[in-house]
Each structure stands twice: as structure tokens, then as C-alpha cells.
Amino acid sequence: METQTISWPAKDLSRIPFAMYHSPEVYAQEQERIFRGPTWNYLGLEAELPSAGDFITTVIGDTPILVSRDEQGKVHALVNRCKHRGAVLRREACGNAKDHSCIYHQWRYSLAGQLESVPFQRGMKGEGGMPADFDKSKIHLDELKVEVYKGIIFATFSAQAEPLLDYLDAPVVYEIDRLFAKKIKVLGYQRQRIFGNWKLYNDNVRDPNHGGLLHMFHATFGLYRLSQVGGAKLDRKHRHNITFNQLGTDDAEANAGYSDTKKVFQSEYQLRDTAMLQNKKEFADPVTLVILSVFPGVVFQQIANSLCTRQIRTRGLNEMELYWTYFGYEDDDQAMTDHRLLQANLCGPGGYISMEDGEAVEIVHKASFTAQDQHAIVEVGGKGEIRDSGNLISEMPVRGFWSYYCELMGIEPGSAEMAKQAAAQTPLQKAAA
Ligand SMILES: [Fe+2]
Structure with a gap:
């Protein structure tokens, strides 16, 4: 069922449309507006990655996330997806490493998500490899904003998100x-x-x-x-x-x-x-x-x-x-x-x-x-x-x-349009009336 045809008859949300649990269109919008929207998402606990080089993998909605502690002790929340061809970068649940390399073509990133090396970047004997204008320094894993409170790691995709403690209240x-x-x-x-x-x-x-x-x-x-x-x-x-x-x-x-x-x-x-x-x-x-x-x-x-x-x-x-x-x-x-x-x-x-x-x-x-x-x-x-x-x-x-x-x-429960839709009976209800 398309989002705009789902009826929300009660303004106070005392009626929840069952269609909301089954609509592929709704699900796709949730990924964008909720999980990649102005929400703070739990990633894990600092106690799980206490040392430099420690990492865990998790998700925000369907987006794979790599939580990585760098040499300076800073926790980074990186999208766990190689910038080259989009492969999942780290496939383990957790570990300790000096850097993160993609299994597909061995692009290697620092603990902070910066691309550091590409195999055969210059090719062999002047043949193959990346073009001369390829600039590693411009390639960084997508990085989220992180806030840590009491050892709990939260991250957000959105620059518009409230500060974490305002969000939590x-x-x-x-x-x-x-x-x-x-x-x-x-x-x-x-x-x-x-x-x-x-x-x-x-x-x-x-x-x-x-x-x-x-x-x-x-x-x-x-x-x-x-x-x-x-x-x-x-x-x-x-x-x-x-x-x-x-x-x-x-x-x-x-x-x-x-x-x-x-x-x-x-x-x-x-x-x-x-x-x-x-x-x-x-x-x-x-x-x-x-x-x-x-x-x-x-x-x-x-x-x-x-x-x-x-x-x-x-x-x-x-x-x-x-x-x-x-x-x-x-x-x-x-x-x-x-x-x-x-x-x-x-x-x-x-x-x-x-x-x-x-x-x-x-x-x-x-x-x-x-x-x-x-x-x-x-x-x-x-x-x-x-x-x-x-x-x-x-x-x-x-x-x-x-x-x-x-x-x-962007749903307005109980709006006039929604109420009109709710009032319209289904064929089954009409037959029963
Ligand atoms: Fe329960």
C-alpha cells in the first residue's frame, strides 16, 4: 500500500494502521527519514573497544557501520562500505587491527577511515593502474557524527540532529x-x-x-x-x-x-x-x-x-x-x-x-x-x-x-484527508452493512 493511501483516523494515535508494518514504500522512507534522519542511534559500548585499533561492526537501520578507535583514542563511526565499489569493508563482529582493508580489491583505510593505499595504483611498467589525477587524500569512508555519553556510543547521519543530551532529555x-x-x-x-x-x-x-x-x-x-x-x-x-x-x-x-x-x-x-x-x-x-x-x-x-x-x-x-x-x-x-x-x-x-x-x-x-x-x-x-x-x-x-x-x-494523523479515507468503507464492510 502506498504511504499516501494509508489511513490514520485518530489524531491521538489511538489507531495504528496495520499497513505501516507491511508497506515496502514505508520501509524505504524509514531508512531515509528515521535511520539516516535527525535521530541518535546506539552503536555499542566503549567497553567493547577500549584500546587503539579495536573495532566493532553494527548497523543503523540497514546501513552497515564500522565503529573504529584510532591511534589517538578517538571513536569513529564510519559507514562500513568501501568507497571503491561499495563492498562491505569489515565483515567480523569485532577485532583489533592496524587498518581496515577491503577483501575485494585491497583498498586500505586508516583507523579513522582515510584511504591510505590502493594496490597497483601506478600499474606495472607504465601500464594499468589508476589515472595520474587519482588523489587518495580526497577519499574517506563516509563518517557520522558521534557522541559518547557514560560510555554509550551514539551516532547520527544528520547535521540537523539536536545535541545528544537534548535528544535523550x-x-x-x-x-x-x-x-x-x-x-x-x-x-x-x-x-x-x-x-x-x-x-x-x-x-x-x-x-x-x-x-x-x-x-x-x-x-x-x-x-x-x-x-x-x-x-x-x-x-x-x-x-x-x-x-x-x-x-x-x-x-x-x-x-x-x-x-x-x-x-x-x-x-x-x-x-x-x-x-x-x-x-x-x-x-x-x-x-x-x-x-x-x-x-x-x-x-x-x-x-x-x-x-x-x-x-x-x-x-x-x-x-x-x-x-x-x-x-x-x-x-x-x-x-x-x-x-x-x-x-x-x-x-x-x-x-x-x-x-x-x-x-x-x-x-x-x-x-x-x-x-x-x-x-x-x-x-x-x-x-x-x-x-x-x-x-x-x-x-x-x-x-x-x-x-x-x-x-x-511527515504523516499527519487524523487530518481531514485521512479521516475521509477512513470513512470510506471497504467492499467487505459495505457488504456486511
Ligand atoms: Fe515483553
Whole structure:
């Protein structure tokens, strides 16, 4: 479906067109207006490339990125694509090198992305090679603007992007300061392939309501229930979201709220080993879970003592990958590191909770394909103004994501033209009337 024929009947974004998850035209525009637009994109953690010559490869949307630390210690975000014929330059996930050479024709670049040598540039015996006016000094890998905050590396393609801290805004900066108050150490990675559009995961992670309904491990064993103290905070543009809760703040009365589906306090369900559920107190506040999602594609997580980043990597219209980077603090003792690694089992492709998020994205993607003239209903927590929530029974941050998304994509939800389109019934609806 073409972008201009997609209907957005609700100005407050309480209706999301299913076509937005399935349109190739929309997907192409997102790459340009969102990922290569005025957004700050997470690339990784400085702890992953501490020394000169260290590098990691990642993506911003579909664009391959090489993050490279030069001899002076400066971190560069370079498009990971040789300027010669466009081949991917670095194919490893990470490493250490003196320079970066393309496998195709061995064009060699400095750690900062400057072209340094071309094999047979002058040819042989006066024959072949590059023309005499070829100037290596004028060829540099495309470079992005980088800002590093608390050891987190962000980059943007756009000269018009706000400064990083303005983009993140105070509530997000507060949570980053809390989570990255100490020096971190990376503990490991997981990758989770999900066959669904990348925005469905953004919807998922901005929806505290599902956390206590889909994730029955959470609800049954009490790590997260909708009946607990918690809420959702948003930045001034509603594009980012912080969901938080405090385990142990509810009791069997929660069953009243859950009664339509199932009870969460059930004596027959017990874990023999409860270490997985343990929160070893390490923050000054009583918050035991924080899911901080930053537009357009990264999540920072604290679930009890499991800390990680989740990067959303697009893989075309119908597929995405979650790239999980687990971390602890440099001053953790072995017991704490072991505990964090144990709780890492909550997440990733086989995680006690994350497996279900992948499944949820896939079943929405699959079923909504044949309903592209219809809309998702997003009203839990209220309609109208998008605001913070003092409880977890809300999906308001989902509307926040879409409001900034529409701003960047040039979509005006609820405009007269859109409303007219929405009013026009489909043949099926006419037949049913
Ligand atoms: Fe979830």
C-alpha cells in the first residue's frame, strides 16, 4: 500500500494502521527519514573497544557501520562500505587491527577511515593502474557524527540532529546515569532473530501492559505484575519510554485483577531453585525493573540484576534481529557476575520472558498482513493527551513512539484527508452493512 493511501483516523494515535508494518514504500522512507534522519542511534559500548585499533561492526537501520578507535583514542563511526565499489569493508563482529582493508580489491583505510593505499595504483611498467589525477587524500569512508555519553556510543547521519543530551532529555539521562553510574564490563551477547517488522518490537517494548499478561513467568513468580507499584515515564516528545516497577509490592489481592484470565498467586507453582528470582539490592532506590527504550532502536534493561542493552537491527521489511549485550560492573565479585549470568536466561531467543516477545511480534506480523485496511486499537491507559503513567496498565508510550515517528515521516494523523479515507468503507464492510 502506498504511504499516501494509508489511513490514520485518530489524531491521538489511538489507531495504528496495520499497513505501516507491511508497506515496502514505508520501509524505504524509514531508512531515509528515521535511520539516516535527525535521530541518535546506539552503536555499542566503549567497553567493547577500549584500546587503539579495536573495532566493532553494527548497523543503523540497514546501513552497515564500522565503529573504529584510532591511534589517538578517538571513536569513529564510519559507514562500513568501501568507497571503491561499495563492498562491505569489515565483515567480523569485532577485532583489533592496524587498518581496515577491503577483501575485494585491497583498498586500505586508516583507523579513522582515510584511504591510505590502493594496490597497483601506478600499474606495472607504465601500464594499468589508476589515472595520474587519482588523489587518495580526497577519499574517506563516509563518517557520522558521534557522541559518547557514560560510555554509550551514539551516532547520527544528520547535521540537523539536536545535541545528544537534548535528544535523550532529562528522564532518560536520569536512568542512564543510574544504570551507568559505575564502570561496566561486558559479560556476553545473544542474538534473537524475529520474523516481524521492526516497529512491532518498538510497540512491544513500550507496552508495560503486556509485561504482566504475556509474560507468565514474570507474573507467576512476581518479578513483574500489573498489580505492583510502577509506571511509565516519557521524554518531552514522547519518543522514548521508561517502564519501571518494584517487585514485592503486591499480594494475593492481585488475583482480583487477573481473574478474567488466570490467577498469579498459585501455591502449586513453585521454583525449586529461586536464585533466578532474587534481586540483590544494588541501587539506592527501590526500583527492581527498568525498561528504557530510546527512539528509534535501543533498549536499556535492568531486570533485577540482569543488565543489558538490546539493539533493534532491521533486516528488511519482514524481519529484525535483537542484539543483546549483557554487562555488569567492573567491581562485581564472582558471585555477582554468576548471578547476572544466571538471570541472563530471562532474555534472548530462549529467554523465560523474551522468547514470548519474539512470538508476539511474529503472530501480529503474520495476522495483520491480511488486514492492511484495518487498525490496531491503542487505548489502554486512556486516549487523548500522551502523558506519564502512575501504573503499569497502560500502552500510552506506544502512542508516544508513533507521534514522533509520524513527525519524522511527515504523516499527519487524523487530518481531514485521512479521516475521509477512513470513512470510506471497504467492499467487505459495505457488504456486511
Ligand atoms: Fe515483553
